[in-house]
Structure formats: structure tokens, C-alpha cells
Amino acid sequence: MPCRTPPATRAPSFPAPSPASERSPMSDPLLSVADLRIALPNGTELVRGVSFSVERGGSLGIVGESGSGKSLTCRAVLGIVPEGVAVTSGDLAFDGVDLRSLSYEQWMPLRGRRISAVFQDPGSYLNPSIPVGRQLAEALRASSVLTRKEARTRAVELFASLGLRDPHRVAGQYPHELSGGMLQRVLIAIAICADPQLLIADEATTALDVTVQAEVLDVLADLAVTRDLAIVLVSHDLAVVAQVCENVVVMRDGVIVEAGRTAEVLGNPQHEYTQLLVTDHERYGIENYLAARELLHV
Numbered sequence: 001m002p003c004r005t006p007p008a009t010r011a012p013s014f015p016a017p018s019p020a021s022e023r024s025p026m027s028d029p030l031l032s033v034a035d036l037r038i039a040l041p042n043g044t045e046l047v048r049g050v051s052f053s054v055e056r057g058g059s060l061g062i063v064g065e066s067g068s069g070k071s072l073t074c075r076a077v078l079g080i081v082p083e084g085v086a087v088t089s090g091d092l093a094f095d096g097v098d099l100r101s102l103s104y105e106q107w108m109p110l111r112g113r114r115i116s117a118v119f120q121d122p123g124s125y126l127n128p129s130i131p132v133g134r135q136l137a138e139a140l141r142a143s144s145v146l147t148r149k150e151a152r153t154r155a156v157e158l159f160a161s162l163g164l165r166d167p168h169r170v171a172g173q174y175p176h177e178l179s180g181g182m183l184q185r186v187l188i189a190i191a192i193c194a195d196p197q198l199l200i201a202d203e204a205t206t207a208l209d210v211t212v213q214a215e216v217l218d219v220l221a222d223l224a225v226t227r228d229l230a231i232v233l234v235s236h237d238l239a240v241v242a243q244v245c246e247n248v249v250v251m252r253d254g255v256i257v258e259a260g261r262t263a264e265v266l267g268n269p270q271h272e273y274t275q276l277l278v279t280d281h282e283r284y285g286i287e288n289y290l291a292a293r294e295l296l297h298v
């Protein structure tokens with residue numbers, strides 16, 4: 001369905017990325033998405049000309065209501081658009097690599113290693129019959145030359161660094177023995193164990209209660225600083241994005257209606273749809289929202 005809302009008076013403030021072939025690798029952002037279009041076989045466009053960029057170590061939030069195209073956009077960056085839809089045009093460049101030109105084999109050293117992701121429902125991504133420490137150790141060994149023992153030690157260290165209390169004990173536990181927040185930290189550990197440059201977190205904290213969600217978001221914000229990790233954070237929740245992201249794009253019906261610094265966009269929304277999101281948020285999640293605004297010094 002086309003978006004009937006008039007264009008934002010604040011134009012998206014990210015520099016429009018130039019085609020991959022024209023950029024010099026030194027000046028490139030880490031990720032640049034230019035005029036991305038994703039459509040059904042019948043030609044119906046679900047994502048309609050989305051453009052944004054993410055600097056090395058930068059953080060971008062993608063907000064918008066259900067069905068606005070947030071997940072499809074992220075899946076396009078990960079090279080895993082679902083069956084039945086296709087990227088029909090646009091540029092997707094990661095660290096100078098034209099992602100759209102990659103074969104399945106060429107994706108292997110990138111996905112999970114240099115571009116990683118965490119999603120909602122972490123339990124479904126873990127093997128229920130293997131202790132989580134072993135699952136992380138196996139992921140570590142797949143991306144480095146560690147011995148089994150070294151990988152086990154590293155796994156415990158990584159759990160500790162992500163704020164898991166009693167990491168030795170946690171490492172020996174099975175997924176069903178852990179809470180949602182602990183599982184998400186385990187998933188984050190697996191996602192970052194190969195030291196990626198970009199982490200995409202798609203509604204990764206949505207299922208968690210507010211306090212645990214805030215803790216996991218802190219973990220992500222810390223990682224951005226300590227590992228120079230760029231983060232793309234997808235959420236329908238403005239407060240979530242405000243806690244972690246320097247920049248934000250607001251999506252509706254497959255297009256970006258407003259973009260810019262998070263503090264500016266959420267503090268002084270220009271587009272009527274962003275204004276509506278902010279108003280709804282103030283009405284239904286006032287505590288979160290105000291806390292986030294305080295954090296941003298809006």
C-alpha cells in the first residue's frame with residue numbers, strides 16, 4: 001500500500017551513498033544501502049527505495065510499525081531475503097564489497113563472521129541438547145585456530161564479558177535452564193565471537209521484560225564502544241533505539257519517512273508519522289521514553 005503521508009520536512013540527513021563502483025574504500029562508511037527495492041514476483045514492492053549508511057563503530061536504529069519493511073531490509077543486508085521476495089534494485093555495499101554480487105560461497109566468510117545478527121526468540125537458535133558453553137566454544141573454533149580447551153576458556157571469558165554472572169556454571173547449562181535475558185546474551189556471545197564489524201539486532205530484546213531488556217541493550221552499547229562494532233538495531237520501540245543508537249531511520253510502508261540523529265528525530269520529530277510514534281510512546285511507555293530522553297539529554 002503506498003504511503004500517503006507527505007514527505008518529512010527534515011530530509012534524511014545521511015549522505016546519499018554513491019554507487020559502489022564510484023567509492024574509494026578509505027572514505028566509505030562500513031555499510032551503505034542505496035535505493036534498495038524488494039518486491040514480490042508480481043511486482044508489488046515491499047521495500048521502496050531505502051537508503052542509509054552506517055559508519056564503522058556507528059549505530060543505527062530502524063523503527064517503524066509492523067510490516068514497514070525493517071526486517072526485509074536487514075535480511076537483504078545479510079543476503080537472506082525469504083523465499084518469495086527478491087531484491088530487485090539498489091546498492092548494498094559492506095566495507096567496499098558489493099553484497100549483491102556475491103555467490104553463496106562468497107557469502108560464507110562474511111555472514112556470521114564480519115556481518116552477524118541476533119533475532120528475537122534466542123532459544124530457537126540454540127541446540128537444546130548441548131550446553132551453551134560448548135555451543136559457543138564450537139562457534140569460536142569454527143572461526144579461529146583454538147584448541148578445545150582454549151575455546152572453552154575463551155567461551156567462559158566471553159560470557160563473563162557480556163555480564164553473565166557465574167559464567168562457568170552458565171557454560172555448563174542447557175538452553176532450557178537459562179532465562180530469556182541469559183539466552184540472548186549467549187546468542188550475542190555467539191554472534192560476536194568471530195569479532196564481526198557489523199551486528200544486526202532485529203527485535204532482539206522485544207520478548208524480554210523491561211529491566212532485562214535495558215541490561216541487554218547496555219551490553220550492545222558497550223560492545224559498540226569496546227569492540228568498535230557497528231550496530232543496526234531494529235525495533236518498533238523508540239526507547240530501545242534511543243538507548244543504543246546515534247542515528248535512526250523511521251520506516252513506514254517500505255519507505256524511510258524521516259532520518260537523522262536519534263536525539264533530534266525523537267526530540268523534535270518533523271514527519272507526522274514520527275510525531276505519532278513519539279506521541280503513542282509518550283502515552284503508553286512514558287517511563288521508558290523519558291528515561292531514554294534523559295539519557296540523550298534532549
Ligand SMILES: Nc1ncnc2c1ncn2[C@@H]1O[C@H](COP(=O)(O)OP(=O)(O)OP(=O)(O)O)[C@@H](O)[C@H]1O
Pocket residue numbers: 040046064065066067068069070071072073082083084085236
Ligand atoms: N516472504 C514473504 N512473502 C510475502 N510477503 C512478505 C514476505 N516477507 C515479508 N513480507 C511482507 O513484507 C512487508 C514487510 O515485512 P517486514 O517483515 O520487513 O516488516 P517489519 O517492519 O520487519 O515488521 P515486523 O516488525 O512485524 O517484523 C510486510 O507487509 C510483510 O507481510
